[in-house]
Amino acid sequence: MTAPNQQQIEDDVWIPTSCGQCYCMCGIKAHRQNGVITEIKGNPDAPTGRGSICPKGLAAPHLLYDPYRVNYPLKRTNPEKGLNVDPKFVRISWEEALDTIDKKLRECQERDPRGLFFQATTTQASEIRFGVIAFMKAFGTPNYWVSGGGLHCGNGAHFMNGIMHVAWSIIPDFAHCNYALNFGCSKGHGAGHVAVQNATQVADARYRGFKNIVFDPFQSAQASKAHEWVPIRVGTDGAVALGIVNSLINEHGIYDAEYLMYKSNAPYLIRPDDGHYMRDAETDKPLVWDLVDQCPRVHNDPLVTRVEYEDTAHEVALTGTFTVNGMECRPSFELLKEHVKKYTPEYVEKISWVPAQSISRIAKEFGEAAEIGSTVTIETSKGPKKIPKRPAATHFFRGSQGHTNSGWTCLSIDMINHIVGSGDTWGGGMGLGAAVGQGYEPTGKPYQIPYPCPDGLLVAKTWVYDHKPYPLRDPKPPTRLDLHDMFPTSIYNAFTITDPRWFEMLDRFDIPYRPDVMVNFGSNSVMTMGNSETVTENFLKKFNFVFSFQLYITEFEEAVADIVLPDACFLERYTPAVSFPSTFSHPQGEDDWGWTIRQPVVEPMLERRDFNVVMLDIAERLGIPGRFYKALNDTIPIRYGGEMDPKYKLKEDGSERYSWEDVTDRLLKDRFGEEHGLEHVRKTGVFTWPKKKEDVYWKWFNPSRIPIYFEYFIDAGEKMTEMWDSYGGNDFFEFDWTRFKALADWYPCPTHTEEDPEYDMHTFYWRTVVHCNSMTQQNPYLDECAQEDPNIYGVQMHKRTAEEKGISDGDWVWMENPEGHRVKGWVSLSEGIEPHHLAISAINGHWGKYMPIAKGKGAFFNDLVEMDLDHTDPLTFNQDICCRVKVYKMDREEV
Amino acid sequence: MDPKVEGQIQTEWRWLIAIYLFLGGVGGGAYTIAAINSFLGEALEPSTIVGLWISFPALIIGSLCLLADLGQPTKAVLAGMKPGTSWIARGFWIISIFMVVAMIHTWLALFGNAGESLLRIVAVVGVIFAVSTMGYTGILLGASKGITFWRSGAVPIVFVISAIVTGHFAIMMGLVLLNTPEALEALRPMAAEAAALVVLEVLAIVFFLQMASRHPDPRESVERLLSNKTFVIGYVLGGLVTPLVLMLLLYREMVGTDAGTILAMSGLGAALGLMGGLILRWGVLRFGALPTLNVAGFEFRRVARPKEPKPEIGLLPPQ
Amino acid sequence: MPRYGMVIDLKRCYGCYACVMACKVKNYSPPGVFWARILKGERGSFPNTVRQALPVLCMHCENPSCQEVCPTGATQTLDNGIVIVEKDKCMGCGACIMACPYGARYSVEEWESYFPEGLELSPYEEFAKKAWEEKRGIGVATKCDFCRDRLDTDSEPACVEACPANARTFGDMDDPESEVSILIRRHRGSVLNPELGNEPKVYYLEPR
Ligand SMILES: Nc1nc2c(c(=O)[nH]1)N[C@H]1C(S)=C(S)[C@@H](COP(=O)(O)OP(=O)(O)OC[C@H]3O[C@@H](n4cnc5c(=O)[nH]c(N)nc54)[C@H](O)[C@@H]3O)O[C@H]1N2
Ligand SMILES: Nc1nc2c(c(=O)[nH]1)N[C@H]1C(S)=C(S)[C@@H](COP(=O)(O)OP(=O)(O)OC[C@H]3O[C@@H](n4cnc5c(=O)[nH]c(N)nc54)[C@H](O)[C@@H]3O)O[C@H]1N2
Ligand code: SF4
Numbered sequence A: 001m002t003a004p005n006q007q008q009i010e011d012d013v014w015i016p017t018s019c020g021q022c023y024c025m026c027g028i029k030a031h032r033q034n035g036v037i038t039e040i041k042g043n044p045d046a047p048t049g050r051g052s053i054c055p056k057g058l059a060a061p062h063l064l065y066d067p068y069r070v071n072y073p074l075k076r077t078n079p080e081k082g083l084n085v086d087p088k089f090v091r092i093s094w095e096e097a098l099d100t101i102d103k104k105l106r107e108c109q110e111r112d113p114r115g116l117f118f119q120a121t122t123t124q125a126s127e128i129r130f131g132v133i134a135f136m137k138a139f140g141t142p143n144y145w146v147s148g149g150g151l152h153c154g155n156g157a158h159f160m161n162g163i164m165h166v167a168w169s170i171i172p173d174f175a176h177c178n179y180a181l182n183f184g185c186s187k188g189h190g191a192g193h194v195a196v197q198n199a200t201q202v203a204d205a206r207y208r209g210f211k212n213i214v215f216d217p218f219q220s221a222q223a224s225k226a227h228e229w230v231p232i233r234v235g236t237d238g239a240v241a242l243g244i245v246n247s248l249i250n251e252h253g254i255y256d257a258e259y260l261m262y263k264s265n266a267p268y269l270i271r272p273d274d275g276h277y278m279r280d281a282e283t284d285k286p287l288v289w290d291l292v293d294q295c296p297r298v299h300n301d302p303l304v305t306r307v308e309y310e311d312t313a314h315e316v317a318l319t320g321t322f323t324v325n326g327m328e329c330r331p332s333f334e335l336l337k338e339h340v341k342k343y344t345p346e347y348v349e350k351i352s353w354v355p356a357q358s359i360s361r362i363a364k365e366f367g368e369a370a371e372i373g374s375t376v377t378i379e380t381s382k383g384p385k386k387i388p389k390r391p392a393a394t395h396f397f398r399g400s401q402g403h404t405n406s407g408w409t410c411l412s413i414d415m416i417n418h419i420v421g422s423g424d425t426w427g428g429g430m431g432l433g434a435a436v437g438q439g440y441e442p443t444g445k446p447y448q449i450p451y452p453c454p455d456g457l458l459v460a461k462t463w464v465y466d467h468k469p470y471p472l473r474d475p476k477p478p479t480r481l482d483l484h485d486m487f488p489t490s491i492y493n494a495f496t497i498t499d500p501r502w503f504e505m506l507d508r509f510d511i512p513y514r515p516d517v518m519v520n521f522g523s524n525s526v527m528t529m530g531n532s533e534t535v536t537e538n539f540l541k542k543f544n545f546v547f548s549f550q551l552y553i554t555e556f557e558e559a560v561a562d563i564v565l566p567d568a569c570f571l572e573r574y575t576p577a578v579s580f581p582s583t584f585s586h587p588q589g590e591d592d593w594g595w596t597i598r599q600p601v602v603e604p605m606l607e608r609r610d611f612n613v614v615m616l617d618i619a620e621r622l623g624i625p626g627r628f629y630k631a632l633n634d635t636i637p638i639r640y641g642g643e644m645d646p647k648y649k650l651k652e653d654g655s656e657r658y659s660w661e662d663v664t665d666r667l668l669k670d671r672f673g674e675e676h677g678l679e680h681v682r683k684t685g686v687f688t689w690p691k692k693k694e695d696v697y698w699k700w701f702n703p704s705r706i707p708i709y710f711e712y713f714i715d716a717g718e719k720m721t722e723m724w725d726s727y728g729g730n731d732f733f734e735f736d737w738t739r740f741k742a743l744a745d746w747y748p749c750p751t752h753t754e755e756d757p758e759y760d761m762h763t764f765y766w767r768t769v770v771h772c773n774s775m776t777q778q779n780p781y782l783d784e785c786a787q788e789d790p791n792i793y794g795v796q797m798h799k800r801t802a803e804e805k806g807i808s809d810g811d812w813v814w815m816e817n818p819e820g821h822r823v824k825g826w827v828s829l830s831e832g833i834e835p836h837h838l839a840i841s842a843i844n845g846h847w848g849k850y851m852p853i854a855k856g857k858g859a860f861f862n863d864l865v866e867m868d869l870d871h872t873d874p875l876t877f878n879q880d881i882c883c884r885v886k887v888y889k890m891d892r893e894e895v
Numbered sequence B: 001m002d003p004k005v006e007g008q009i010q011t012e013w014r015w016l017i018a019i020y021l022f023l024g025g026v027g028g029g030a031y032t033i034a035a036i037n038s039f040l041g042e043a044l045e046p047s048t049i050v051g052l053w054i055s056f057p058a059l060i061i062g063s064l065c066l067l068a069d070l071g072q073p074t075k076a077v078l079a080g081m082k083p084g085t086s087w088i089a090r091g092f093w094i095i096s097i098f099m100v101v102a103m104i105h106t107w108l109a110l111f112g113n114a115g116e117s118l119l120r121i122v123a124v125v126g127v128i129f130a131v132s133t134m135g136y137t138g139i140l141l142g143a144s145k146g147i148t149f150w151r152s153g154a155v156p157i158v159f160v161i162s163a164i165v166t167g168h169f170a171i172m173m174g175l176v177l178l179n180t181p182e183a184l185e186a187l188r189p190m191a192a193e194a195a196a197l198v199v200l201e202v203l204a205i206v207f208f209l210q211m212a213s214r215h216p217d218p219r220e221s222v223e224r225l226l227s228n229k230t231f232v233i234g235y236v237l238g239g240l241v242t243p244l245v246l247m248l249l250l251y252r253e254m255v256g257t258d259a260g261t262i263l264a265m266s267g268l269g270a271a272l273g274l275m276g277g278l279i280l281r282w283g284v285l286r287f288g289a290l291p292t293l294n295v296a297g298f299e300f301r302r303v304a305r306p307k308e309p310k311p312e313i314g315l316l317p318p319q
Numbered sequence C: 001m002p003r004y005g006m007v008i009d010l011k012r013c014y015g016c017y018a019c020v021m022a023c024k025v026k027n028y029s030p031p032g033v034f035w036a037r038i039l040k041g042e043r044g045s046f047p048n049t050v051r052q053a054l055p056v057l058c059m060h061c062e063n064p065s066c067q068e069v070c071p072t073g074a075t076q077t078l079d080n081g082i083v084i085v086e087k088d089k090c091m092g093c094g095a096c097i098m099a100c101p102y103g104a105r106y107s108v109e110e111w112e113s114y115f116p117e118g119l120e121l122s123p124y125e126e127f128a129k130k131a132w133e134e135k136r137g138i139g140v141a142t143k144c145d146f147c148r149d150r151l152d153t154d155s156e157p158a159c160v161e162a163c164p165a166n167a168r169t170f171g172d173m174d175d176p177e178s179e180v181s182i183l184i185r186r187h188r189g190s191v192l193n194p195e196l197g198n199e200p201k202v203y204y205l206e207p208r
């Protein structure tokens, strides 16, 4: 199976590139011998990995050469669509495929270009920024989503961590942290973010005596390596976090007054009437109370401002009542202090099943570990500087975030960091992939130093997508198919588009067009989002024409694709920017910056073609290549920090055609100078430059503050309510607009309010290091490895629970949710799981006929995930992924 | 897929090795009995002749089974390179020499006109190697440090006794097939011996399993052995209890003494006994469990879930 | 001459299977063969449960029971302490597999594809099959050889290089200043099941 056009190459080389088996995108090297990739290993030159690698990356040769890969364009010949329908695909030529697509897109353009919907996989995140984003802009559609991505993935975390850390996620400064609270993520333990570097860092930290306290319903990898495993009831992390905040402030009296005074809006005076900031009449800026001069001052008055730690300033009030403009105002910190009092350890225990004493004890240990008041001196580019040392941190991701309380839960967990002053300082709670850096010195790019808004709050300079997490844009009359324009606190949502009343809704919200053509890049949304039937019937089948770039014929293609285009995989293509924008693919810490690229190790085999190349091709056919290039030029400063030098800009009149090699070369030269183009970077696969310490520990070098009081949510909520009501939106959905408020709270999920005692088990999913989402189960190396482990394909269940239910190890069971959706699996019994929980890994349980290795392995969790508003966080639209189920043995015949 | 957990058991040595060990035992056992007979001056007794006839082919077939089980049978010539440490190498020589001796003995006894004294010398040498062969089949397992179940010193004892029992039954079987008056004559006394030998085997096996149950890993083997139907029915009931009963009945004349009955009962008892001997070896091999590894209070029992079946070919994307 | 050994630090290891996969990918082993393997263990009862992964491989025993039973001399200990199987001498009797108390040895009767039967081998699998058949052989005993073909070029074994937690260290046990010696001394490294008397050269550091 060699490409006909690929001559037999006699060679023996190691090509450096970037892994694409998950979105960490580590630097790797691939061994090519006589034209065949024979081995993969880590790339020691790349800070994203430093030579380490995970099993998925190592197993990639099987992805490249899998006989089940799609190698030719395919056309559906069965007009019927749906789950388990035989698509009757036949091979067609690229010409025919592109002609058809061209025709459909032109028709769509004529009807309304917004009828084009882009769906993409999270896993190939770096490609999305080119072929997807640029094409959308060129074509003129705002409609897209990263399939399962945003909904399950980071809708809560990215938004909230963007506000608090200008980062995609948060992580302890493992290199110096002594005590960390992990709320449902595997950072440093296999899956998760920047996986292999974090694993190195956390292993080193363990030797330093670093204590990790892991809240998880089961003994995950991180819990098994932890100082302490705290079994927690799913979806209750927010309550625990607020309990810890309460215990810190009100029980132990531990908080970092300096940090709160100068680095947060804790001292901002709040009006008693409407909860808004008390503002200076003249400048409209929020006011703080100067304790020295006993008078109000605007927040950035130099007298009350400390940018660097060694600056001096007057102290400002964090508690007390002060009369300003005739009103009795109180600092927001005091409101928070009062507000969290209801989260007593006993109350929290009732919700979360975490013992009250543990909460109080952990809060104390954490507070003490933060060593408030201590400092260290770091060597910055401007000489030695003193900064606070706060070696205590919290972090979280999927586990605690995947609930209807997502937004506030994320904030509550991170709040703990800010109470003890550990945000983005030495040893503390850092932004992971924080957009903070002065760039490569000779060019100053990528420049991404955040700055304060007029209210003093932190604003990202660069961000991964077009609208930044802060400041919030105003809600606008909807134009998008998911009404997203009205909801500035989310990226996209599922409850609108998967609702049976979707089209009625579009009518009501004056959206003049309908879903028309869908382009799918990679994602398998039939499996990755939620109940497969809901997704397919209510949403995917509504498109007139679906074409999909894929490596395999997945359940998605079987169900709805009209044309399947054989994409090149990550080992067969160029990607100009892989580790930037720095999200999950760039390590936190003092190691160098590294801009990694992808370059083909082999030419695309057979008739596979790189998605990005084809999108350019399609743009050309549609006569919009200039717009495509313009869109690229436009997005680069937003995502990659710094305007393009005109010399390297792509011509926007469409007079020139660029390959992705060219684009890579130009981007590199623009960022790193003429001599550091592709020719230079391809030798090591990465361009590195030193990270400045003040960019790592940027908190006390930046004049911005973070909010602990979300004053602006109040307005946002009001504006949204107003707009919603003006359309009569309540006929469709009744939002809990009360969540748009200034102070954090915990809210129950349907899981917590389920009353029928029959549904006595909580289910949730977790990531195994061996699989990535829904895509690696077809890799036979990884599948075999997964079978070595008792828990990857098994459903973990507590021994005692099983005994009570008459279930024994290895039995097949049904798990059924109150809505009547059920999934099957075999149980793996253990003592390592909270007795009321069932743990299911990854997105297993494939049924596609074209992925025989993956087929039938493990349990398919997502059929239990309901896609309605009840199971959505009203603040961030994050999807609820904890479910209540009853569990019962399967009949023998059913197995 | 049946995802039940099982402790990991060896998968390398299966039926062919069981047959090899079994036939080695039969050969050794049959020869020993024959040789002792001839030693006692009963060189031309049918049982002696049958014993000699059996041993050599049994050894040859057994060795062929071993050969067939080898991954690289052509390299079998190297098998004797390291007799200093390796029991397989020793076994190679023992069995090879034993085969030669058994062949010579058979030749001399049947066609030769060798003198009594030469036969005796050959028989002495032969018995030494026959016993060594029987012992070797057990020691080979005992030398396998990876399988604790086999390492309790009892395996060689059980295997030697079983070898004699099966050798004995093999001779009875031969006599039944021979079906001469002399043969018929010999069967009843042999039944008595058989019963005694089986009792001995029962004692040995109980001792062996008891010894093995003292430690967790071999206990696992014992438990799995005793819950295995083939083993319990085929060996315990079929291979020990039934032949014992048959032999006792035969010996105590509790059933008819007509030729048909004797032949039938002897034949049946011998066949079952032989089958039992084979199943015993298979079972002991099959359920050899790997040792539990211990670190820091954790037990790593190499639990394996049976692998998912090899995937079906499914559908390939249209090419 | 160095005497090679390895230290596996259980405090670092989080059971990620990278070593397992690195070994597979480097040695092209067919299905079912895990020269490097991860075992998973659990102790205690809820909520005081602890799980731990145990990476295992050939222990390159000082007193290798595999070598003792090998009738042909195929299994040998090199001067550098590495226990190897000389493919051309091995007759595939399996005695060594039974003799190894650590389950480190595997033999394959036929190089099997990882994909369903009836498919053409992919170029990668073709390469893998050839590499396995040439270097390891069919019907013979195989096992970890400490990646000895890589040691000439001075690099570490594949599993050591891959490990994201730096849980594996490879080096000269005879040199008191080597990293392995220092680790064993400093953290009181121990071997698996010392009562077996095999004297492994793979040492473990305690998980907690
Ligand atoms: N049960 C359960 N559900 C989940 C999750 C979970 O852990 N468990 N995780 C959730 C999260 S956080 C996320 S981000 C989403 C992820 O959901 P998706 O974004 O849909 O991601 P994957 O499952 O990784 O699917 C990747 C798909 O892209 C294809 N692919 C891989 N590489 C390429 C390529 O180079 N080109 C093309 N064209 N296709 C490619 C693969 O074949 C695979 O079908 O799932 C969410 N849903
Ligand atoms: N190996 C591997 N790596 C991956 C991926 C993959 O699929 N495989 N996917 C990538 C993607 S798309 C993402 S988004 C990241 C996600 O990376 P992480 O956010 O680190 O996600 P998980 O590894 O699933 O860790 C979530 C943990 O939370 C626990 N948990 C579940 N519910 C709750 C809860 O309510 N509360 C608490 N406290 N814990 C809970 C789960 O048991 C699990 O151990 O990983 C990325 N990296
Ligand atoms: S962590 Fe992700 S990117 Fe890194 S090697 Fe593993 S699969 Fe590849």
Ligand code: SF4
Pocket (backbone or CB within 6 Å): C012, C013, C014, C015, C016, C017, C018, C019, C020, C038, C053, C055, C162, C163, C164, C165, C166, C167, C168
């Ligand atoms: S690669 Fe390292 S951390 Fe991962 S399982 Fe192996 S030894 Fe443990």
Ligand code: SF4
Pocket (backbone or CB within 6 Å): C057, C058, C059, C060, C061, C064, C065, C066, C067, C083, C099, C100, C101, C102, C103, C104, C105, C143, C198
């Ligand atoms: S671990 Fe096993 S194979 Fe390796 S040297 Fe020791 S006995 Fe031999």
Ligand code: SF4
Pocket (backbone or CB within 6 Å): C066, C069, C070, C071, C072, C073, C074, C075, C085, C089, C090, C091, C092, C093, C094, C095, C096, C097, C140, C141
């Ligand atoms: S299988 Fe090969 S290496 Fe092992 S004992 Fe037999 S001949 Fe020796």
Ligand code: SF4
Pocket (backbone or CB within 6 Å): C022, C023, C024, C026, C027, C035, C036, C057, C058, C143, C144, C145, C146, C147, C157, C158, C159, C160
């Ligand atoms: S040293 Fe080499 S051969 Fe041995 S387990 Fe590690 S990778 Fe495999």
Ligand SMILES: [Mo]
Pocket (backbone or CB within 6 Å): A122, A149, A152, A153, A154
């Ligand atoms: Mo994700």
